[in-house]
Amino acid sequence: MSILKTDNLTYKYSVGTPFEVTALDSVNLEVEKGELVAVIGHTGSGKSTLIQHFNGLLKPTEGSVLVDGQDIWESKKTLRDARFKVGLCFQYPEYQLFEETVFADIAFGPKNMKLSDEEIKERVMRAAEFTGVTKEMLEKSPFDLSGGEKRRVAIAGVMAMEPEILILDEPTSGLDPKGRDTILRLIRDYRDNTGSTVMIVSHSMEDVAKIATKVLVMNRATVMSYDTVPETYRHAEELLSVGLDVPQITKIFMDLKRRGLPVRDDVYTVEQAVAEIDRLRKEGVNV
Amino acid sequence: MIKDITIGQFFPGDSVIHRMDPRMKLILTIVYIVIIFLCKNFWALGFMLLSLVIMCALSGVPAKVILKSIKPIAIIITFTAILNIFYVRTGEPLLDWHFIHITTGGVFTAIFMIIRICALVVASSLLTYTTSPTQITDGIERLFSPLKFMRGGVHTLAMMMTIALRFIPTLIDEFEKITNAQKARGADLETGNLVERAKALIPVLVPLFITSFRRAYELAFAMECRCYHGAEGRTRMKIMKYSKLDVFGFLFILIATGGVIALNMFFRHVV
Structure with missing residues (x-):
């Protein structure tokens, strides 16, 4: 059974005013447990609106959201359960830090779950170790940390709730390449270690290609496609036509194909590209 | 609210x-x-x-x-x-x-x-x-321009008003974002008595204050970078x-x- 399902999900902003906008238009989606889904789409395509439905921050205008087969808007209890089952980490999460120490900030989520003190401490330690937050840092004020450290603390704050589905909105935006790789590795490790479902919203096609198992493409309030990474990039032309980017290596291979070389059309990492060129060489094609 | x-x-x-x-x-x-x-x-x-x-x-x-x-x-x-x-x-x-x-x-x-x-x-x-x-605010500034000799000047006041008004929607936006972020971490802002609710606002207000100060510094910096120095010798885009x-x-x-x-x-x- 799918862990996350939306049924005809429609959301409209400012209903009943001249400013009414349909942000989501009957979205049907099923996400299997353990997937690492990348959500891509143009600004205003409904990505952020969609993910805010998964933990019940927004109430659907029509349709429903099911987490673990349970309609989250059925009662107050199901809604609260959804908040803890689905951990949502917003864009620039470092601006939500508020506690006196890093430890207390990471503990905020677990505390709200009404766990025992030992359990809270255990979870904070686990999340801190995972995200590379050191023991000395735990005692510091979150405002004394560097930007990248703050980001990791904020992500730890959501991970400490140990949600079944972890959703991160643009977790790498505004970070340098090293910080970006650290965060991406961390997200992949989290999924591999815990078997949770992870969803990341991203603008960077390279990031998506590196870590995702599935790609959800949003376009104009609807789901354009939901497929595996190679399948998604096989339709590179369509992605480009709706104003989305594809990894640079895919663009190069599109060009090669246009020039008449018999290359595969689902290349999206440099490693694959090397393998593909090796294959062509062996087959005696002049490259 | x-x-x-x-x-x-x-x-x-x-x-x-x-x-x-x-x-x-x-x-x-x-x-x-x-x-x-x-x-x-x-x-x-x-x-x-x-x-x-x-x-x-x-x-x-x-x-x-x-x-x-x-x-x-x-x-x-x-x-x-x-x-x-x-x-x-x-x-x-x-x-x-x-x-x-x-x-x-x-x-x-x-x-x-x-x-x-x-x-x-x-x-x-x-x-x-x-x-x-x-x-x-432009209109107010022009209407009160005879009071230029006042300390600080009409322009400063008008500029402050413009900035304050300009940032109301931004702050509301920010408030909602932070509220959502804390709600996502299980913060309960809707139930409880007055004291509990006031306490529940701390996780929202602290980041909001810090963000406002950050914005203020950034804005001041940006204004200085564009050589803003008050009303003196300033011309208008919209006359x-x-x-x-x-x-x-x-x-x-x-x-x-x-x-x-x-x-x-x-x-x-x-x-």
């Missing part, structure tokens, strides 16, 4: 009222409010109401939006009306029961007050609906000019004033 703030709510459009000079609109709004208080009977008040309806119609702002501006002061209106009904003792008695005395005078005054306050609020919201906050429209507006209010004075003279006073 925070969404109910309607200060500086602007309804973009291209009507004759929108195109009028903000200085003229400011002055005329004040004049209009003064005349409302000069009305002594229902004829004069009705006349003013009629001119207000004409102005609203000209502005192209939907009636629903205009009426919404009265909603926040509904309590004040009710309260004023009740006080007037019970405490004004002129005219024929309508009800005399124990300590409650209601007279025709009281009822008339109450109705009069309701209409007066509503007209007042609608007139001033018509100004904010048809004039963007920047235009209003305000009175046009025919402003003359018409002025005449319109002049006629309304004349009408009210005449009606005040010809008919019996109610208040």
Whole structure:
């Protein structure tokens, strides 16, 4: 059974005013447990609106959201359960830090779950170790940390709730390449270690290609496609036509194909590209 | 709750009222409010109401939006009306029961007050609906420019107002974002008693304050980078000019004033 399902999900902003906008238009989606889904789409395509439905921050205008087969808007209890089952980490999460120490900030989520003190401490330690937050840092004020450290603390704050589905909105935006790789590795490790479902919203096609198992493409309030990474990039032309980017290596291979070389059309990492060129060489094609 | 703030709510459009000079609109709004208080009977008040309806119609702002501006002061209106009904003792008695005395005078005054306050609020919201906050502050700055010799100057005040107004929507946005982020971490902002709720706001307010300071520093820095140094030698991108429209507006209010004075003279006073 799918862990996350939306049924005809429609959301409209400012209903009943001249400013009414349909942000989501009957979205049907099923996400299997353990997937690492990348959500891509143009600004205003409904990505952020969609993910805010998964933990019940927004109430659907029509349709429903099911987490673990349970309609989250059925009662107050199901809604609260959804908040803890689905951990949502917003864009620039470092601006939500508020506690006196890093430890207390990471503990905020677990505390709200009404766990025992030992359990809270255990979870904070686990999340801190995972995200590379050191023991000395735990005692510091979150405002004394560097930007990248703050980001990791904020992500730890959501991970400490140990949600079944972890959703991160643009977790790498505004970070340098090293910080970006650290965060991406961390997200992949989290999924591999815990078997949770992870969803990341991203603008960077390279990031998506590196870590995702599935790609959800949003376009104009609807789901354009939901497929595996190679399948998604096989339709590179369509992605480009709706104003989305594809990894640079895919663009190069599109060009090669246009020039008449018999290359595969689902290349999206440099490693694959090397393998593909090796294959062509062996087959005696002049490259 | 925070969404109910309607200060500086602007309804973009291209009507004759929108195109009028903000200085003229400011002055005329004040004049209009003064005349409302000069009305002594229902004829004069009705006349003013009629001119207000004409102005609203000209502005192209939907009636629903205009009426919404009265909603926040509904309590004040009710309260004023009740006080007037019970405490004004002129005219024929309508009800005399124990300590409650209601007279025709009281009822008339109450109705009069309701209409007066509503007209007042609608007139001033018509100004904010048809004039963007920047235009209003620009207009205020120009109107008060004779006070330049004041310490700090009119320009600084106007700039502060512009910045404050400009950042209201940004802060509301920020507030909602942080609220959502903390809700996503299981913060419960909706239930509990007053103290619990106030405590629950800490995780939202601390980041909000820090963000505001950050924004203030960034803005100050950006302004300095663009060599901002106050009013001295500053020219404007949009130069305000009175046009025919402003003359018409002025005449319109002049006629309304004349009408009210005449009606005040010809008919019996109610208040």
